[in-house]
Amino acid sequence: MSQFAQETAVEQIAETVWRGELCEGWRVGAVPNGGYVLAVAGRALSAALPHKDPLTVSAFYLAPTELGPVDCKVEILRLGRNTSFAEVKMYQQGELRVKVTAAYTDLAGLQGENWSAAPPPQFPGWDACEPSGQKGIEFRQRAELRLVSGNEVFRKREPNGSGEFQGWVRHRDGSDPDAISLLMFADAFPPPVFTIFGPLGWVPTLELTVQVRAHPAPGPLQGRLYCRHLTRGVVEEDGELWDSSGQLVAISRQTAKLRVPKS
Amino acid sequence: MSQFAQETAVEQIAETVWRGELCEGWRVGAVPNGGYVLAVAGRALSAALPHKDPLTVSAFYLAPTELGPVDCKVEILRLGRNTSFAEVKMYQQGELRVKVTAAYTDLAGLQGENWSAAPPPQFPGWDACEPSGQKGIEFRQRAELRLVSGNEVFRKREPNGSGEFQGWVRHRDGSDPDAISLLMFADAFPPPVFTIFGPLGWVPTLELTVQVRAHPAPGPLQGRLYCRHLTRGVVEEDGELWDSSGQLVAISRQTAKLRVPKS
Numbered sequence: 122m123s124q125f126a127q128e129t130a131v132e133q134i135a136e137t138v139w140r141g142e143l144c145e146g147w148r149v150g151a152v153p154n155g156g157y158v159l160a161v162a163g164r165a166l167s168a169a170l171p172h173k174d175p176l177t178v179s180a181f182y183l184a185p186t187e188l189g190p191v192d193c194k195v196e197i198l199r200l201g202r203n204t205s206f207a208e209v210k211m212y213q214q215g216e217l218r219v220k221v222t223a224a225y226t227d228l229a230g231l232q233g234e235n236w237s238a239a240p241p242p243q244f245p246g247w248d249a250c251e252p253s254g255q256k257g258i259e260f261r262q263r264a265e266l267r268l269v270s271g272n273e274v275f276r277k278r279e280p281n282g283s284g285e286f287q288g289w290v291r292h293r294d295g296s297d298p299d300a301i302s303l304l305m306f307a308d309a310f311p312p313p314v315f316t317i318f319g320p321l322g323w324v325p326t327l328e329l330t331v332q333v334r335a336h337p338a339p340g341p342l343q344g345r346l347y348c349r350h351l352t353r354g355v356v357e358e359d360g361e362l363w364d365s366s367g368q369l370v371a372i373s374r375q376t377a378k379l380r381v382p383k384s
Numbered sequence: 385m386s387q388f389a390q391e392t393a394v395e396q397i398a399e400t401v402w403r404g405e406l407c408e409g410w411r412v413g414a415v416p417n418g419g420y421v422l423a424v425a426g427r428a429l430s431a432a433l434p435h436k437d438p439l440t441v442s443a444f445y446l447a448p449t450e451l452g453p454v455d456c457k458v459e460i461l462r463l464g465r466n467t468s469f470a471e472v473k474m475y476q477q478g479e480l481r482v483k484v485t486a487a488y489t490d491l492a493g494l495q496g497e498n499w500s501a502a503p504p505p506q507f508p509g510w511d512a513c514e515p516s517g518q519k520g521i522e523f524r525q526r527a528e529l530r531l532v533s534g535n536e537v538f539r540k541r542e543p544n545g546s547g548e549f550q551g552w553v554r555h556r557d558g559s560d561p562d563a564i565s566l567l568m569f570a571d572a573f574p575p576p577v578f579t580i581f582g583p584l585g586w587v588p589t590l591e592l593t594v595q596v597r598a599h600p601a602p603g604p605l606q607g608r609l610y611c612r613h614l615t616r617g618v619v620e621e622d623g624e625l626w627d628s629s630g631q632l633v634a635i636s637r638q639t640a641k642l643r644v645p646k647s
Binding site: 176177179181183184198199204206208217220222224231232233234235236237238239284314317318327328330332334335347348349350351352353354355357361369372374376378379380381 | 440442444446447461467469471480483485487494495496497498499500501502547577580581590591593595597598611612613614615616617618620624632635637639641642643644
């Protein structure tokens with residue numbers, strides 16, 4: 122069993138409650154990565170719903186989470202033939218920390234037209250790319266990152282001004298990604314505002330929505346996280362993830378706040 | 385009082401329930417426009433919360449809505465100094481139709497850095513642009529659209545292949561936009577897949593998230609709605625809205641399904 126599968130596992134402790142554990146290894150500072158927390162909710166939804174795969178999942182982060190047990194209270198909102206809808210309230214110490222709403226489906230059964238305005242990335246291979254120069258981020262013990270662009274800001278303190286990080290991500294233990302892991306990998310790049318202002322400050326996520334499009338093929342994921350509009354401290358972070366075969370597997374958007382420390 | 389204000393008004397009928405009315409004038413086919421429905425929830429949230437302005441609002445559309453009363457049951461999730469979080473369950477005929485989660489704030493009080501990778505559009509003025517060639521859409525009685533690009537598909541049945549509509553939108557009665565109206569205007573352009581496949585089929589929204597950045601200045605809004613990734617019938621629709629002064633006022637993303645009729 123992969124480390125990710127172990128550390129996002131949930132067990133049913135009541136008719137509508139699944140308990141997970143937020144584990145060491147996933148934190149940025151003191152707080153577990155928001156995508157990792159969302160993946161735990163994703164496991165509870167897979168367990169509770171007849172459809173097992175996330176299609177669209179949206180989380181609001183009400184209060185910082187911490188290491189330890191997390192109770193996922195699932196409310197089914199509607200069960201359809203192709204799509205199930207549910208919400209999850211995530212509690213720690215009796216306090217509501219994260220609120221998730223989701224549409225689940227059977228990804229393998231999706232049928233319809235295909236079209237793309239954006240070709241898959243043509244990155245150099247994993248081995249040819251630089252390990253992320255981020256220092257002291259516990260989360261990198263689990264989500265291993267090789268950057269293709271943006272790394273100058275960590276290696277040389279030179280923001281390139283692009284508002285974008287590009288690169289490869291994978292589980293550190295080498296296990297292959299599954300559909301639930303895309304909820305975590307959608308939040309696995311550094312905040313793109315770092316490429317503009319430097320790796321300063323704190324960029325807490327208010328809300329994160331992930332659209333999953335397909336089960337990923339084995340191997341690392343190629344992706345990008347970028348921002349286009351920072352408005353008085355509020356910024357979106359848009360992500361795209363492709364699998365190793367070049368198939369788009371997820372897109373994401375979050376609302377974050379940039380807190381620059383007073384210098 | 386503007387038509388939009390009247391037709392999104394809510395009244396409190398119980399401690400946690402606000403009743404609105406889904407009115408004629410806003411439908412696409414038989415179903416009220418999803419952005420309009422979201423704006424009614426937005427009014428209930430403004431009434432229920434200490435913060436009055438939407439910052440991020442996410443809706444899941446579980447079942448089609450219809451004309452008539454809609455009961456908005458509000459649950460406050462967390463009240464913070466700068467941000468309040470709440471959810472709204474929207475019921476018609478006792479059935480849960482739409483589920484909304486939101487972060488509200490005081491937009492005028494936002495403080496922080498500004499940056500943009502995308503300049504405001506430089507469209508010709510409202511009067512120089514073509515009325516949308518969409519025929520028989522009741523919603524155009526309320527959300528008036530002047531297209532700058534994409535209109536060929538309606539006027540000449542010629543999809544331009546771009547995946548994008550660009551243009552101006554405003555209230556038909558000439559009233560100025562407010563922050564809540566941005567929830568509606570974020571869903572006021574035609575589905576961008578029409579520019580690829582023609583104006584065929586039905587593109588129901590599964591989920592819509594709107595990030596509001598500022599109170600709009602008076603006058604029509606400039607905007608675009610575009611898609612980049614259609615995967616076996618699942619597509620995102622990304623929107624950007626600027627006010628008449630060129631200030632970015634909202635961005636949006638929805639998850640939709642393209643249903644092309646069998647020919």
